[in-house]
Amino acid sequence: MAKDPVRVLVTGAAGQIGYALVPMIARGIMLGADQPVILHMLDIPPAAEALNGVKMELIDAAFPLLKGIVATTDVAEACKDVNIAVMVGGFPRKEGMERKDVMSKNVSIYKAQASALEANAAKDVKVLVVANPANTNALILKEFAPSIPEKNISCLTRLDHNRALGQIAERLDIPVSSVKNVIIWGNHSSSQYPDVYHAVIDGDKPVREAVADDAWLDGEFIKTVQQRGAAIIKARKLSSALSAASSACDHIRDWVLGTPEGTWVSMGVYSDGSYNVPAGLIYSFPVTCSKGVWSIVQDLPINEFSRKKLDATAEELVEEKQLAYTCINE
Numbered sequence: 001m002a003k004d005p006v007r008v009l010v011t012g013a014a015g016q017i018g019y020a021l022v023p024m025i026a027r028g029i030m031l032g033a034d035q036p037v038i039l040h041m042l043d044i045p046p047a048a049e050a051l052n053g054v055k056m057e058l059i060d061a062a063f064p065l066l067k068g069i070v071a072t073t074d075v076a077e078a079c080k081d082v083n084i085a086v087m088v089g090g091f092p093r094k095e096g097m098e099r100k101d102v103m104s105k106n107v108s109i110y111k112a113q114a115s116a117l118e119a120n121a122a123k124d125v126k127v128l129v130v131a132n133p134a135n136t137n138a139l140i141l142k143e144f145a146p147s148i149p150e151k152n153i154s155c156l157t158r159l160d161h162n163r164a165l166g167q168i169a170e171r172l173d174i175p176v177s178s179v180k181n182v183i184i185w186g187n188h189s190s191s192q193y194p195d196v197y198h199a200v201i202d203g204d205k206p207v208r209e210a211v212a213d214d215a216w217l218d219g220e221f222i223k224t225v226q227q228r229g230a231a232i233i234k235a236r237k238l239s240s241a242l243s244a245a246s247s248a249c250d251h252i253r254d255w256v257l258g259t260p261e262g263t264w265v266s267m268g269v270y271s272d273g274s275y276n277v278p279a280g281l282i283y284s285f286p287v288t289c290s291k292g293v294w295s296i297v298q299d300l301p302i303n304e305f306s307r308k309k310l311d312a313t314a315e316e317l318v319e320e321k322q323l324a325y326t327c328i329n330e
């Protein structure tokens with residue numbers, strides 16, 4: 001029997017990531033080749049015409065799994081009964097803008113969209129925040145949608161995770177599918193810590209042994225992953241879009257359908273104090289997922305080198321949280 005359609009919201013759907021993401025969702029890449037979907041697309045009024053163009057292209061692509069399209073600039077209508085919400089819309093940092101000004105704009109967007117989701121979405125909606133500052137936007141969304149369980153609110157660090165897998169595969173000249181269990185700790189920013197101490201290739205061979213170059217792993221590798229977003233902008237004159245969209249599909253697919261046995265992924269989730277990360281931050285951890293629920297992988301040994309990096313990125317998130325609260329209270 002055919003499954004009931006799942007309603008998937010994409011905010012900022014007229015933007016670059018949105019344009020790459022909506023066809024992936026409509027093709028079953030996010031939720032599976034047998035899962036019909038209804039796409040809800042939100043953007044702001046200046047982008048309404050472009051949004052309508054995206055809708056026209058979705059119709060023209062005749063995706064068999066796509067059972068309906070809601071394209072709107074009305075946030076309540078966009079959020080109505082959605083089961084999955086991918087929050088890509090936000091206010092970008094423009095040249096000359098202070099960090100606080102960008103934070104202030106995004107805090108007000110995420111506060112308003114949290115209320116709209118709370119009032120209109122399905123009670124068990126799963127939320128993925130992509131728009132930057134992703135961790136703090138997700139935290140604001142959590143704070144202002146108290147009836148959405150905190151386990152249902154996350155942010156995207158899977159792109160960084162996939163970038164780390166890609167760098168190891170390139171270095172060893174092996175397929176990326178042979179590498180697993182890297183970890184992105186912390187913030188989706190250049191303070192993130194891409195950790196390969198527990199990563200393996202071909203099932204069980206430690207990456208550190210295979211690479212046999214600690215100086216590269218502790219230096220250039222980490223920097224390359226941290227700075228990859230900037231390198232893409234330099235090369236493309238536009239920020240990463242297809243890789244961000246693909247990673248957003250990976251994030252939701254693994255969350256909903258489960259991670260493979262023996263494999264973990266990185267997700268920005270609400271910290272419960274695991275690994276001595278301050279509770280109450282949205283922080284990227286290694287997680288496994290089963291039956292639609294993520295769990296932080298516990299008891300991985302953390303050496304002194306890693307500890308410092310876990311703490312540094314947590315500190316940045318504490319500062320971002322304080323800045324966000326200053327903006328709320330002004």
Ligand SMILES: NC(=O)c1ccc[n+]([C@@H]2O[C@H](COP(=O)([O-])OP(=O)(O)OC[C@H]3O[C@@H](n4cnc5c(N)ncnc54)[C@H](O)[C@@H]3O)[C@@H](O)[C@H]2O)c1
Nearest residue numbers: 012014015016017043044047089090130131132156159244
């Ligand atoms: N977490 C990650 O790994 C990751 C990776 C890449 C990009 N990003 C972030 O994703 C976001 C989107 O990137 P992009 O390249 O698609 O940007 P973009 O500027 O091309 O698109 C953003 C879209 O959001 C819309 N928008 C703005 N405010 C909105 C609101 N209040 N409600 C709904 N829509 C709104 C804009 O009109 C625009 O169409 C940015 O914040 C970017 O920094 C995150």
